[in-house]
Amino acid sequence: xxxxxxxxxxxxxLIVAAGLSRLLFRLVWLFALAAAVLLWLHYRADxxxxxxxxxxxxxxxxxxxxxxRVIRGGL
Numbered sequence: 821x822x823x824x825x826x827x828x829x830x831x832x833x834l835i836v837a838a839g840l841s842r843l844l845f846r847l848v849w850l851f852a853l854a855a856a857v858l859l860w861l862h863y864r865a866d867x868x869x870x871x872x873x874x875x876x877x878x879x880x881x882x883x884x885x886x887x888x889r890v891i892r893g894g895l
Contacts (some may be wrong), residue, residue, distance in 0.1 A: 835880055840891060853880055
């Protein structure tokens with residue numbers, strides 16, 4: 821498995837775990853806030869890469885609540 825695929829597997833696992841645990845859910849949001857600040861700082865060096873990071877971060881955060889509902893059995 822390549823490095824990018826391994827990271828993707830870990831991120832998917834973290835999102836699934838965050839859907840099950842309120843503590844992990846809050847920690848993911850805190851991490852996202854820190855990542856957003858770092859991406860904002862990185863925007864000056866490479867705007868395209870920073871915007872791509874924002875899109876990926878937003879997609880992961882948007883998937884947390886629906887994923888939690890699906891895993892817990894209520895849609």
